Amino acid sequence: QSALTQPASVSGSPGQSITISCTGSSSDVGAYNYVSWYQLHPGKAPKLMIYDVSNRPSGVSNRFSGFKSANTASLTISGLQPEDEADYYCSSFTSSSTLAYVFGTGTKVTVL
Amino acid sequence: QVQLVQSGAEVKNPGASVMVSCKASRNTFTGYHIHWVRQAPGQGLEWMGCININNGGTRYAQEFQGRVTVTRDTSITTASMELSGLISDDTALYYCAGEVGVTKNFHLWGQGTLVTVSS
Numbered sequence: 001q002s003a004l005t006q007p008a009s010v011s012g013s014p015g016q017s018i019t020i021s022c023t024g025s026s027s028d029v030g031a032y033n034y035v036s037w038y039q040l041h042p043g044k045a046p047k048l049m050i051y052d053v054s055n056r057p058s059g060v061s062n063r064f065s066g067f068k069s070a071n072t073a074s075l076t077i078s079g080l081q082p083e084d085e086a087d088y089y090c091s092s093f094t095s096s097s098t099l100a101y102v103f104g105t106g107t108k109v110t111v112l
Numbered sequence: 113q114v115q116l117v118q119s120g121a122e123v124k125n126p127g128a129s130v131m132v133s134c135k136a137s138r139n140t141f142t143g144y145h146i147h148w149v150r151q152a153p154g155q156g157l158e159w160m161g162c163i164n165i166n167n168g169g170t171r172y173a174q175e176f177q178g179r180v181t182v183t184r185d186t187s188i189t190t191a192s193m194e195l196s197g198l199i200s201d202d203t204a205l206y207y208c209a210g211e212v213g214v215t216k217n218f219h220l221w222g223q224g225t226l227v228t229v230s231s
Contacts, residue, residue, distance in 0.1 A: 003156060034216035038157075045116075045224065046157075046207065051217040089157050093216045098174035101147070103157040 001096040004029065004104035006089070011110040012080045020107045022073040022090035028102050030071035034093035037066060037075045040106075041086045049088075050075060077109070085111045114141055116208050116222035123228045129196040132225045134208030136189050141165055145211040146191040147218060148182060152204040162211070163191055198229045 005023040012018040022029065022037075029035055037050040048057050050066035053073060063078045073092075077084055090104035115137035124130050134146060147162040161172035163182040170182050176195070184191045191208060206225045209218035 032216070036217040038218070045221040046209075046218075047221070048217060048219050051215070051219075057219065091157075091159075091218070099159055100162065100171055100173075101159040103149075103159065106156040 001027075001094060001098050001102055004090055004092060004102055006104040006107045008105070009108045009110065011112055012077075013112045014080055014082065016080050017076060017078045018080060018109065019077075020075045020088055020090075020109070022075070022092075022104045024071050024073075024092055024102070026071060027096055028092040028094040029068065029073050031095055032093050033068070035066070035068055035073040036091050037064075038089045038091065039086045040089065046089075080111055082111050085109055114138055114144075114210070114220060116141075116146075116210055116220050118206075118208060118222040118225045121226040121228070123230065124198050125231055126199055126229055128198050128229075129194055130198060130227050131192055131194045132206050132208075132227070133190055133192045134222050140188040141191075141210060142188050143213055145214070146182070146184070147209045147211060148180075148193045149207045149209055149218070150204040151207070151224075152201070155204075160193070165191065195227075198227075200229050203227065203229045 010018050033053045035053045038046045040046045053068045054066040065076045088107045094102045117135045119133040144165045148160040163170045181194045208222040210220035
């Protein structure tokens with residue numbers, strides 16, 4: 001089971017929109033609507049930003065949105081803000097016999 | 113809302129075992145699954161295994177099968193992860209993460225525990 005594929009880095013200016021892709025397979029992203037996204041700031045606990053492909057937990061800004069088509073999910077951050085600069089990881093439940101959840105390779109978001 | 117509080121940093125020799133604990137800050141985490149995820153320096157997140165807090169059922173990633181054991185105490189306030197046969201590649205930040213019910217996502221996270229394997 002390989003990690004889900006994400007771009008290593010994405011950047012944008014304040015106020016712009018960026019999209020991070022997350023490509024898996026028919027055993028994970030394509031098979032289930034259990035794709036979630038996590039924000040990691042150095043020294044802080046990871047934070048759930050999106051669950052079940054497109055749902056936001058209470059307290060997460062509506063500038064964050066998720067989508068999925070076939071084996072690829074995506075996270076869009078609209079109206080980019082300096083505090084959005086962080087690492088982002090997607091995750092999916094998987095039917096693999098070797099593990100239950102697979103994470104993406106991670107994307108560093110830089111606010112220019 | 114429950115918060116997850118992890119035990120402190122550990123330094124271990126190769127071949128040793130390490131146990132990391134994860135405690136519910138308020139009450140218990142009955143009804144949760146507690147997962148363990150690690151991040152090696154400069155690497156991504158890696159799912160290791162999980163425990164159903166209610167019935168103690170576990171599932172592990174094949175990569176760690178035979179080396180990792182996840183348990184919970186009978187008061188259901190603490191979950192622990194033990195990793196044996198440590199090698200330098202096990203040097204990482206280890207997180208516990210809480211799944212509420214069977215929601216297939218990690219809603220709560222501990223602050224992370226740094227485990228360093230070095231002779």
